[in-house]
Amino acid sequence: MKTVRLSRRQRALANCAPISEERISDRSMRSTVFRARSSNEFANQQSFDRAVAALVRTIPIPPEIADWFSSRDFVSPSKWTWKRMARNPAVLAVGIALAVIAGVFLLHFLDHLHDFPGSETARKLLTIAGSTRSVLLDPVSADAGTLADLFFLKHRLEHYDVPAEFADFQTIGCRVFDDDEAQRIAQIWVTEKRMQFFLFPAERDAKTGAALQFSGWRYVHQEGWVGAVTEHNGVCFMAALRGHEKDLAPYIPKAKQ
């Protein structure tokens, strides 16, 4: 004889297992019936119950009473309510999962709400700005605006010009390096608020190869650093410092933001 080990509660539920499977209305009963189904004892009980129920259905009902019932359904189905549905563990789990997914999408959307062509590179460069030490740069003491010639003559970088707003700042050092996408990046360190400038190629259209332009200055934030980015002649310029947008705002012409 095949027997199945059931917990005390499952044994109690198995004893109350409905005669018709469509009467199984909850998860605990369903799992108990599923578990007990393979035992001979439960199979015996179910056949016994079905036979008794079949006999019960043949108990004669006086016609005076039978006339009152137009259908076989004595009990109206339970009312469907939002409250009851919300208590269903499956619905609850799906609801939580959807809320988490919606939250992630919202966060992603808010993160990229102020995105512009080149913002991804700008964020990466802010991370580099945070980890750069001045000793890594070649010492250069000059006006930042004059370094465009150095970049062109020494590294053949065209249009790597520091905008007029930042051209008069005194530099500490500079370097040119390749980022992980083999783009040529120029980095300049200036004395003013230990600010750093970055010049890098603007993002390009994948099909036409044309530089994706945008107007004015755009802000990016990363790991406590803030950058103000502008694009000119296919090259982006970013002024970066550790702090907040308000620390950088005085340097950015308001009309151009």
Added chain:
Amino acid sequence: MLGDSSKAQEVFHTTLRDAALRAAEGSLPNERFWLFRDARWRCLEASKADLQAEPLEIKEHEMTPEALSQIKQLEPTQLAIWISGAPDPQRSALALFYLDEFDYREILKLTELKISELSRLLAGGRRQFQAWLDDILPKKPVV
């Protein structure tokens, strides 16, 4: 519940009459099973006046596959009388369960029993019914 169709008819009509009155007064309970609960209490009330069986040690036999052939030989009224002879709440539990119209939670609400009590009553009822079948009907071997 009563094992007597005339009594059952009387309870049925009383229950319906009362329900109709309450509906006319607009005071129907806002509960799904109130009519069944009401009918059950009326049945219990009606059977109070009947002769009550003395509490006896009722024989119990484990269910066997041969029970199916034994049940087939029964008359429906024999079963009705057997169920109506059971002490309450076992009688209500068996009647509601074998009516096959309610799930176990609904039976618990109607009878105000706990799941362990309902389980014990049903399991005991099955074994007692099997013992009664064994007493009154010969077993036919299952082929």
